[in-house]
Amino acid sequence: MTEQQPPRRQATVAADPASTTPADRSSSARGFVWLVAGAATGAIATTGLVIAAAAWFAPEPPPSAAGPAAFVEEAAAAGIEHVYDGEFIHFVGGGVAAFDCNADGFSDLYFAGGVNQAGLYRNESTVGGELRFAALSDPVTDLTGVTGAYPVDIDGDGVTDLAVLRVGENVMLRGLGDCRFARANEQWGIDGGDEWTAAFSAKWEGSASLPTLAFGNYVALDADGEQTGACSDNVLFRPASDAGYGEATALSPGWCTLSILFSDWDRSGRGDLRMTNDRHYNADGEDQLWRFADEETPTLYGREDGWEKLRIWGMGIASQDLTGDGLPEVFLTSQGDNKLQTLADGPEKPTYTDIAIHLGVTAHRPFTGGDVLPSTAWHAEFQDVNNDGYADLFISKGNVEAMPEFAAADPNNLLLGQPDGTFV
Template structure:
């Protein structure tokens, strides 16, 4: 696994934004991306040693209501940073830092935009090497730490993955946090955790998703068209012998349960890195694409939605 670099962290987001704006290229030509980080006003580095060599990245979301995405960068051992998008429509990219002790957190490995309380204002789930944080959006790119207010146990893990889904009529979403190695022992995989709401305003204690095999990505997905979103987990085989990729059954009226070979689940051992899911065949059921340090995997159901095979 290559350590995330300055270019990797900021280049992807800014190149994407540059590619989506005006261009001299013909609309029928191949997309062309230009690194405009410096000229756009971005001055940020994701740094750190071993415990930050996975993670890093950027969350893009509109926190001003003008239809333009702001950027929140993980920083590793450096502070994370929020940048306001002040780019004129159709013009050059321009971002301005929004310093705040609430958002300028250290030990951040990633962040995910989510409207956790459905108030129409984007919140941020901030993943850390340490205690995870839930930042509630207040509007105009202001945030408050609402971790305690929501009863969220932030843990003390090396968290690098996140996904969320709403179960049934719950007002709050179910949250899944994926852990890599344990902080205490770099040879052992840390348990990922599932947080379910206890009522309309707070969360119950986390449920450990064990066994765990050094998770790098997680994704809730209705793989069988049942209306139930189960949790797909991509794991790094570098640190396990008997483990594999995983699928957890997440039903609102029962504890999470790992699918096994008896359920039709086939063991797959790869250096799992990322997950994407989309219906590529038009049958209404999503395929799954898993990136890996080795060969990537594209999976589709063999015999319909009854079994995860």
């Protein structure tokens, strides 16, 4: 869940790295981290590792696009042995956070585990050498029930912290350096709740030294941990002081949210909160856009504001300026055809039109293997994977629970950006 815009180099805080919101103004103390994958990355039985270099956008991209990058599966050889597993409540989780937890310049990894323990791996590779990772076991990080994790320097001490999403209490881990962490819920005044959390985003507001934190919750659970079929409200934490947070604010109604993104969609510098929601559980549900202003209670954009109803099996959000007008497009994953939205009338109002077919990014069926049933897409991310100066699009895919009406063999997509703005 990222938003990017060339050519400015900015900090990513699991939120909106291309906006002009306070999230942009992260000092070097807040660090630079890339979110590789988050809460809604699909039902993953085993986790592989593929790594490629990502380049910054050049001010003047080359006139022709490069070919596909070559990837080699090296998880086992690199020392990574990890499984994300679980029954229904873990089908919409999984993924890995990549960040440097020991200040050696290499990306370390924290894997969600579902019913299994989450896994922290220290990167022990050498420059230009083979990939090598070492598992680090610690009760603080060996959490179960983890659906995703997001790296962000919350306290501004220059050491990356982790927001760990779970079925049950969300846990905030304060980075101590040398890949060590300490539970920080009580220190920061954050009530982790007991919901089924699947999404997270953060931004800095005004002069606050701590970021505003948003958590997206999925289906409500009963006292026995069984799904009720209703949707939980989402929650927001704003700083109460330089040291901690106030009580959570409910963002209601919740429509079974799977991905959220703070985005400066109109380049006003404000930064609003976009939510994509799973239409399966409520006929009244739809995607949402919350208007944020410093110290004001967030409010939903409505029809009178230009916001139009969109009901999809919303799972993932990625954002990038693809048209060169300085305004971010929004890619939304779903079952069947995925959406790519662009502002229909400029930044004056949040009215969007879909250009996914025009740019070749619907990715609605498996691209290989012969299965013609609709795809199920999860996490999506824009990155330049082949270093040609054009944004490429990765889409994680996989059947939810042997759903017969959707493709069973549903490989991930990597769509390469072209000079004319389309993808292949």
